[in-house]
Amino acid sequence: MTSTKNSITGLVLEYDSGIIPPPYSHVFRLALDWSSGDLSTVLDLHYTEREELSEEEIFDEGFTPNDDYSHKGTLNSVWIKPLLQLYETTRWSSKEIEDGGITVTPLEKGKDEGVKIPSNQEEWQLMAQDLIQAIYETVKKEAPLKIDYRQVEGDQITDCSLTVHFSVREVIFEKKGASRVVNWEYAIQLIKIVFTPDYHYELAKEEAGTKRGAYINCGDGYWHELGKGVMNIDPSFDAVKKIRTGFADLIEGE
The missing domain is CATH 3.30.1560 (Mago nashi protein)
Structure with a gap:
């Protein structure tokens, strides 16, 4: 057969x-x-x-x-x-x-x-x-989706990004000038969660914050602080925490 x-x-x-x-x-x-x-x-x-x-x-x-x-x-x-x-x-x-x-x-x-x-x-x-x-x-109708993320802990600032290349089905994680390919399913699930909460643009900034916390730019040039400018819509699903955890895992992984 x-x-x-x-x-x-x-x-x-x-x-x-x-x-x-x-x-x-x-x-x-x-x-x-x-x-x-x-x-x-x-x-x-x-x-x-x-x-x-x-x-x-x-x-x-x-x-x-x-x-x-x-x-x-x-x-x-x-x-x-x-x-x-x-x-x-x-x-x-x-x-x-x-x-x-x-x-x-x-x-x-x-x-x-x-x-x-x-x-x-x-x-x-x-x-x-x-x-x-x-x-x-x-066909260059749209550019690859890029999410910029900043994690601030004490006096340590970590900047990183996640770029989704649908054209070749590949996701690139970049931190401190070094890049690596990450698991497609993991990355796509994280991207899906990124767009789950409510983004309050009246609180958004053009520059990433420097105080303790986590900041995200979804590709439109505006930075949002998780937990303040980015808030959960569904109280039973903590999307903000999952975004923090997802990027923290990527930052810590090699």
Whole structure:
């Protein structure tokens, strides 16, 4: 019997955001094909139901009137292995998607093998988001995500940064001029937590603090102090503490 890894030569991911309101609501189709060895991609992303919104309302939410995007090209083949691993470990649901979600269509030698609905919706949606971000980086539409962090203990100041290169699926940690590659899953989970709490921009500074504490810059030029300018939203999930711990582990690790 031919294994899944050897038989599948591509995947088509189709997503509908469902009941999410505009300007956030969107659909996309991402076709991935590695039958020739390279990872070929075709992306069509369309934002929906914006007809009733003014341009000002769209801009206020951080979007533009022209956010639709189409692309055809190649990605680094480093993405093929994690795609196959996720496919092989996924359990498929017999339930129809009602309020938005993602579907997966496997391709074998270019042949459509039928639409599947993954039970692990969040994992597939995150994978698709990572792939789209990889496309944006590859075509220079967006720069790699860089998080700067400062830890101040007594008179010791430690500056470091975490840069996520989606284009090559690699995360670089830098401290005192030295850099190293860190575990992808660990780093992505930490980045996800970084964007979980509430950032109070009225308390933000253009320079990192020098008093005892921890300070973070999420790439927009503003520094926020954890515990003062960065506050937990959910009292049952201490994101601020997890950010401190995550970066402290990176700082202490070699």
